[in-house]
């Protein structure tokens with residue numbers, strides 16, 4: 001439970017910095033600053049679904 005809370009905090013902190021999004025269709029990565037400049041959230045390919053690209057922080061959680 002504690003780990004989940006920590007994870008959320010980290011995610012919120014990361015969002016105040018630059019967050020990258022990857023288009024689900026073509027994989028083009030755009031930053032949130034670029035997206036906010038656009039009239040609508042849309043990829044160059046026309047697709048509108050993005051996934052958040054986290055910074056390269058790999059957490060390995062293994063059940064012991």
Ligand SMILES: [Zn+2]
Pocket residue numbers: 023024025026027028043044045046047
């Ligand atoms: Zn795309």
